[in-house]
Amino acid sequence: MVGLRLVKVSKRAGKRQILKNVSLEIPDKELFVIAGPPGAGRTTLLKIIAGLIAPDEGEVYIGDQMVNTVPPGDRDVGMVFETPPVYPNRTGFQNIAFPLEIRKINDSEIKEQVEEVAEFLQITHLLDRKPATYSGGELQRVALARALVRKPRILLLDEPLKNLDAKIRERTRVELKRLQREFGITMVFSTHDQLEATAVGDRIAVMNEGVIEQIGGPEVVYSSPRTLFVARFIGSPTMNVTECALKQMGDRWILDASGFNVDVTARAHEIESQAMGQELLLGVRPEDIVLLSSPENTGCFEAQVELTQNFGDERVVTIRVGEVSLNCLTGKDRVFAYDEKVYVKFKQEKARVFNRETGIAVARTAG
Amino acid sequence: MPKLVVKNLRKMFGTFEALKDVSFQVEEKETLCLLGPSGCGKTTILRIIAGLEVPTSGEVFLDGVLVNDLPPQRRQIGLVFQDYAIFPHLSVFENIAYGLRVRKMSEAELVKKVRETASLVDVESILDLPSKKLGLSEMQRVAVGRSLALDPKLLLLDEPLSNIDAKARERMRTELGKLQKEIGIATVYVTHDQLEAMTLADRIAVMRNGLIEQIGTASEIYDNARTLFVANFIGSPPMNLMDCEVVYDGNRVILKSGDLALDVTEFAETVRGKGEGEELVLGIRPEDLSLDVQKTNPSAIEAKVQLVEPIGARSIYHLRIGGLTVLAKGYAMPDVNVGSNLWATFNKDKVHLFDKKTEEAVV
Numbered sequence: 001m002v003g004l005r006l007v008k009v010s011k012r013a014g015k016r017q018i019l020k021n022v023s024l025e026i027p028d029k030e031l032f033v034i035a036g037p038p039g040a041g042r043t044t045l046l047k048i049i050a051g052l053i054a055p056d057e058g059e060v061y062i063g064d065q066m067v068n069t070v071p072p073g074d075r076d077v078g079m080v081f082e083t084p085p086v087y088p089n090r091t092g093f094q095n096i097a098f099p100l101e102i103r104k105i106n107d108s109e110i111k112e113q114v115e116e117v118a119e120f121l122q123i124t125h126l127l128d129r130k131p132a133t134y135s136g137g138e139l140q141r142v143a144l145a146r147a148l149v150r151k152p153r154i155l156l157l158d159e160p161l162k163n164l165d166a167k168i169r170e171r172t173r174v175e176l177k178r179l180q181r182e183f184g185i186t187m188v189f190s191t192h193d194q195l196e197a198t199a200v201g202d203r204i205a206v207m208n209e210g211v212i213e214q215i216g217g218p219e220v221v222y223s224s225p226r227t228l229f230v231a232r233f234i235g236s237p238t239m240n241v242t243e244c245a246l247k248q249m250g251d252r253w254i255l256d257a258s259g260f261n262v263d264v265t266a267r268a269h270e271i272e273s274q275a276m277g278q279e280l281l282l283g284v285r286p287e288d289i290v291l292l293s294s295p296e297n298t299g300c301f302e303a304q305v306e307l308t309q310n311f312g313d314e315r316v317v318t319i320r321v322g323e324v325s326l327n328c329l330t331g332k333d334r335v336f337a338y339d340e341k342v343y344v345k346f347k348q349e350k351a352r353v354f355n356r357e358t359g360i361a362v363a364r365t366a367g
Numbered sequence: 368m369p370k371l372v373v374k375n376l377r378k379m380f381g382t383f384e385a386l387k388d389v390s391f392q393v394e395e396k397e398t399l400c401l402l403g404p405s406g407c408g409k410t411t412i413l414r415i416i417a418g419l420e421v422p423t424s425g426e427v428f429l430d431g432v433l434v435n436d437l438p439p440q441r442r443q444i445g446l447v448f449q450d451y452a453i454f455p456h457l458s459v460f461e462n463i464a465y466g467l468r469v470r471k472m473s474e475a476e477l478v479k480k481v482r483e484t485a486s487l488v489d490v491e492s493i494l495d496l497p498s499k500k501l502g503l504s505e506m507q508r509v510a511v512g513r514s515l516a517l518d519p520k521l522l523l524l525d526e527p528l529s530n531i532d533a534k535a536r537e538r539m540r541t542e543l544g545k546l547q548k549e550i551g552i553a554t555v556y557v558t559h560d561q562l563e564a565m566t567l568a569d570r571i572a573v574m575r576n577g578l579i580e581q582i583g584t585a586s587e588i589y590d591n592a593r594t595l596f597v598a599n600f601i602g603s604p605p606m607n608l609m610d611c612e613v614v615y616d617g618n619r620v621i622l623k624s625g626d627l628a629l630d631v632t633e634f635a636e637t638v639r640g641k642g643e644g645e646e647l648v649l650g651i652r653p654e655d656l657s658l659d660v661q662k663t664n665p666s667a668i669e670a671k672v673q674l675v676e677p678i679g680a681r682s683i684y685h686l687r688i689g690g691l692t693v694l695a696k697g698y699a700m701p702d703v704n705v706g707s708n709l710w711a712t713f714n715k716d717k718v719h720l721f722d723k724k725t726e727e728a729v730v
Contacts, residue, residue, distance in 0.1 A: 038532050165404055166560045170603060174685070177674060193533035199676035199683065218677035219699065235679045236537055287680045307544050309566035312589040312602050313654040313696065316566070318541065327541075329680075332586075338548070 002063065003028040003186035004049065004154055009058030011044055011210075018044045020210045022058070026188065026203075031180045033201030034190045035233070040207040042190040046156045049188065050079045062153065078147035082159040086143060092118070092126040092134075096145045103150070117145045120179070137168040144176075148183065155180075157189045161196060173200055194234045198222060206230045228281060228359040231352060237286045237316050237327040243356070244282040246271055255282050255353065259322030260301040260344070262351045270363040275355050280362065283352035286329040291317060291336075292343040299348065305340040319344065368431050370395050370553035371416070371521055376425035378411055378577075385411045387577040389425070393521070398547055398554040400568030402561060404600070407574040409557045413523050416555060417446050429520055445514025445522045449529060451506045453513075455499040459490055462498055462509050466517045480516055487550055488512040503531055504539050508546070515550065522554040528563060540566060561601050565589065573597045595726040598650050598719060604683055604694045607656075610723065611649040613641045622649055622720075626689030627668065629713055638720065638729070647729065650719035653696035658684065659710045660700070667710035670695075672703060686711060 004026040011019040019041045026032045034042045047053040049060060051072035060067050067075055086095050093114055100110045118124045121141045131139060140160060147155055160176065161169045177200045180187045191197050197204050198218035205215045206229070214226040225231035231239050244257040246268065253268030254261040262282060264271060271280075292300065303319040303326070310332070317328045317336050321344070328344070336342065353362045369392040378386040386408045393399045401409040414420035416427055418439035427434050434442050453462055463484055467477045485491045488508040493501070501509065507527060514522060527543070528536045544567055547554065558564055564571045565585040572582040573596075581593045592598035598606045611624035620635040621628050629649070631638065641647065659667065673692065674685035682699040685692060688711060695711060703709065720729040 037534060166562075166603075167404065167600065167605070170605075174674065174676070177676075195533065195678050199678055219701065222677070222679050233534060236533075237541075238534070238537065285680070307541065307548065309541070309544060310585040310589075311562065312565055312585070313652065318545075 001028045002026070002061070003030065004188070005059075005061040006045075006049070007059045007061070009045070009048060009055045009060065011041075011048065011053065011056050018210050019048075019055070022210075022212055024205060024212065024215060026186060028186055029184050031177065031187045031189065031200060031202045033197045033204045034188065034207060035192070035194060035197035035201075035204050036207035037192055037233070039209070041210040042207060043158055045207075046079065046158050046188065046190055049154070050077050050156055051075050052079075076153040077156060078150065078152035078154070079156040079158065080140075080143050080147045080160055082162050086131045086139065086146075088131050091128055091130055092123065092142050093128065095131070095142055096127075096149055099146060099150045113149055114145075117149045120182075121145050121148075121175075135168075136164050137172060140164065140172065144179075148179075148185075151183075152185070154186045154188065157187065159190055159192065161191070161193075169196075176200060195236060198234065204234075206233055208233070224361075225352070226361055228283070228354045228361070231283050231354070231361070235285060237329065239352070240284045240286065240289070240326045241281050241354075242324050242326075244280050244353075246275075246280060255280065255351070257282050257324065259324055260346075262346050263299060263348050264351070264353070264363075266349075267353075267363045271353055275353070275362045279356035281354040281356050283354060284326070284346055285350065286316065286327045288347040288350040289326060289328040290345045290347065291319070291328055291330055291334075292345060295343045296345065300343050300345045303342055303344045305336045305338060305342060307338075308336050317342075369393060370397070370430065371555070372426075372428040372431075373412070373416065374426040374428070376412065376415060376427075377423045378408070378415065378420070379423045385577055386415075386422070386425075389577070389579055391572055391579065391582060393553050393555060395553055396551045397569045398556055398567060400556045400558060400564040400571045401574055402558055402564040402568075402571050402600075403574030404559055408577040409559075409574050410525060413446075413525055413555060413557050416521070417444055417523055418442050443518070443520045445511075445517060445519035447510045447514055447522065447524045447527055449526045451510035451527075453498045453501070453506050453509055455497075457498055458494065459485075459496050459498060459501070459505075459509050460494040463490075463494075463512045463516050465513060470517075484512045484516040487515060488546065503535055504542060507539055507543070511546065511550075515552070520553070522552050524554060524556045526558055527556075529558070529560070543567060562603060565601070573600060575600075591728070592650075592719065593728050595648060595650075595721050598721070598728075602652055604653050604696065606650045606652050606719065607693050608648050608650050608721075609691055609693075611647050612644050613638050613647065615643055622647070624649055624689070625691050627691060629715070629718070630666065631715060631718065634715060634718070641729070646723040648721040648723050648726075650721060651693075651713055651717065653683065653694045655714040655717035656693065656695040656697075657712045657714065658695055658697050658700070658703075659712070660703070660707075662710045664710070664712045667712045670709045670711040672705055672707040672709060674705060675703065684709070 006024050009022045036042055048055050096114045097110050123141050161172055203217055204221050205212045208229045214230045221234045242257050244255040247254055247256045253265045255264050303321045306320045307318040309316040315330050319326050355362055371393040374390050376386050376389040403409050415422050463481045488511050490508050571588055572579045575596050581597045589601055609624045611622045614621045614623050620632045621630055670686040670688045673687050676683040684695045722729055
C-alpha cells in the first residue's frame with residue numbers, strides 16, 4: 001500500500017526554484033532517505049509533506065487522500081528536526097506526553113504510552129529530568145519519543161543525526177533503523193551524509209538543486225548511478241572523474257584520458273551510439289583501481305604517490321598521473337611513501353562513462 | 368629540539384578537573400591530533416597552548432622557551448577556529464593582511480608577504496574577491512593563510528571540518544592533508560572524528576576524561592589499542608568487544624564468551640599466566656571477521672544476520688553469534704539479507720585481549 005505520494009511538487013522562494021517537479025511514491029513501512037548536499041531542497045520537501053509549507057504546484061497524498069489543504073495537525077505526520085525543540089521547563093515525561101495531552105487522552109493511558117515508548121528508546125532514566133541535563137543524543141531520543149508516542153502514520157526526520165558526535169551518530173543510526181523495523185512505520189529521513197543514506201535506507205532519493213536525480217536501493221545508486229552527480233555524491237572516497245575521448249586503436253577501443261586509458265572494446269558500440277560526437281567523462285571508483293609494485297604487460301601505467309590517508313582498515317592513496325590526481329582504495333597492509341612510483345591498473349569493466357554536457361551516464365551496465 | 372612541549376598540564380574549572388595530568392610534545396613539521404569525545408579536555412589544551420586559558424599547573428614550552436606568562440599575541444601561534452572567523456566585509460587580501468596591518472608592517476613588505484602566503488595556500492587568483500563570496504574550501508585556505516602570514520611557530524586547528532557537510536568534509540580533509548604537506552609546519556589539531564585524526568595526523572593522542580589514554584601513529588593506535596576505550600573509540604564501526612574467560616581444555620586454550628568458544632591455542636603465549644576463569648575482554652575489528660555463505664572453514668561459527676548497512680563497496684553486517692551481537696565489515700554480498708545464515712571466521716592473529724578490571728590490553 002502506498003504510504004506517501006508526491007506528484008510534480010514545485011516550490012519557489014522569490015526567484016529561486018527550491019523544488020522542481022518532484023514526484024515520488026513511498027510504500028507503507030519503508031525507510032526512505034532523501035540525500036543531498038545542503039541547499040538541495042530536502043528540508044523544504046519534508047516541510048511540504050508535513051504541511052508546514054504549501055507547494056506552489058503539485059499534490060501530496062498520504063495513503064489515498066490528497067492532503068494539500070489538510071492542516072499539519074490533521075495529517076498524521078510526525079516530524080523531528082535537526083535541533084529538536086523541546087520545552088526546557090518540562091521533564092522528559094512531560095515533553096513526551098505533550099502531544100497526547102493536547103489530544104485530551106486520559107492520564108493513565110498517557111502514562112502507559114509514554115513509558116512504553118521511553119522503554120523502547122531506553123530513556124526511562126530521562127523521564128524525571130529536564131532537557132538541560134541531557135546529552136545531544138539523549139535530547140534527540142526524547143524528541144523522537146515525542147514524535148513516536150502518537151504513532152503517526154509517517155515519521156519525518158530532518159538530519160536527525162547531524163549534531164551528534166561521530167561515535168554516537170553511528171550508534172543512533174542503527175537504533176533508528178531497528179526502531180523503524182520494529183514499529184513498522186513509514187519513515188522519511190533526510191541527510192547530507194551519503195554513508196548514512198545507504199546504511200539506513202531501503203531506498204534513497206538523491207537530490208540536487210531541487211531535482212531528484214535518481215531513486216533506488218543502496219546498491220543501485222552506488223553501482224549504477226544515473227548521473228554524474230549521483231556517482232560523485234554516493235560513495236566515499238568520491239568517484240574519480242576525468243575527461244576522456246573514445247578512440248580506436250587497431251581492433252581495440254579505448255577511452256583515452258591523457259596519461260592513461262581504459263579498454264572499453266566490449267562497450268564501444270554502446271558508448272558510440274549513445275554519445276556520438278559528445279565530450280565524455282570517465283568515472284572510476286577508488287576501489288576499482290589496483291596499485292601494483294611492478295609493471296604488468298598490458299593496461300598498466302605509471303604514477304606517483306601524492307598523499308596517503310590511513311582509514312584503519314584500509315588506505316586511500318592519492319596518485320598523480322600527468323595532470324590528473326586519482327584516489328585509490330587499498331588494503332591496510334601495504335604502506336606507500338610520498339613520491340613513490342607505483343604501477344596502476346583499472347578494473348576496466350567497472351569504469352563508468354558520462355556525457356560531459358548532460359552529466360547523464362552512458363552505457364550504464366558494465367562489461 | 369621539539370617545537371612544542373606540554374608538561375604535566377592540569378586545569379580545574381571550579382571543582383571540575385578538566386585536565387588531570389597531560390604531557391606530550393610536537394616535533395618540527397609534525398601534526399599531532401588531540402582526539403576524544405566532547406568534554407574530554409582537548410579544546411582546553413588548545414586554548415592553554417594559545418594562551419587563551421591559564422593552566423592550574425603545568426608548563427608550555429615553545430622552541431624550548433617557557434611561554435606560560437606570555438600573552439596570546441606574543442606567542443607566535445596561529446589559531447584557526449571552527450568557523451574560520453573570516454571577516455566577510457574584507458577581501459581575501461585584507462583578511463590575510465589583517466594581522467600584518469595590526470603589526471604596522473610597511474605596505475611594500477605587506478603586499479609581498481600576502482602574495483607569498485596566498486601562493487602557499489593557493490588563493491592567489493582570488494585575492495581581490497570579497498570574502499562573503501568564498502566557498503568553504505576557499506575560506507579554510509584563507510583562514511590558514513591569515514595565520515601563516517604571521518610566521519607562526521605552531522599552528523592550532525580547532526575542529527576545522529566539523530561544521531561542514533559530509534561530502535565537502537571529505538574533499539577538504541584531502542585538501543588539508545596536501546596543504547599540510549606543502550607548508551610543513553608543526554600543528555596541533557583537535558577533533559572528535561576518528562577518521563579525520565587517522566588521515567591527517569602524524570601522531571594521535573586519544574583523550575578521555577582529561578587524560579591521554581594513548582599516543583601514537585594511526586597504525587599503532589588502530590592495530591595495538593592499549594585500552595578498551597581506545598579500541599572502542601578508533602575504527603568505524605568500532606571494534607567488537609565481548610566479555611570472555613580463559614578455559615584450559617587439556618592442551619587446548621579456549622576463550623569462552625557466552626556460547627562462543629574460540630580456540631586460541633596457537634596464540635597461547637598471549638594468555639599464558641592468565642588463570643582459568645579469569646575475566647577478559649575479547650576484541651575483534653569488524654573487518655577481521657570473514658564471512659561466507661557456506662561452511663568452508665572448519666573453525667567457522669554460525670551467524671544470523673540481524674541488520675545490513677550497505678556502505679558502497681562494503682557492507683556492515685550486524686550478526687547474532689552465540690547469543691552476542693557482532694559486527695562484521697566486508698564486501699557487499701547481494702543475496703545476504705536480514706535473517707540469512709552465514710559462517711563467520713575470526714581472523715585469530717587479529718584478536719585483541721583486554722583485562723576486564725584494568726581495561727588495559729593484555730600483551
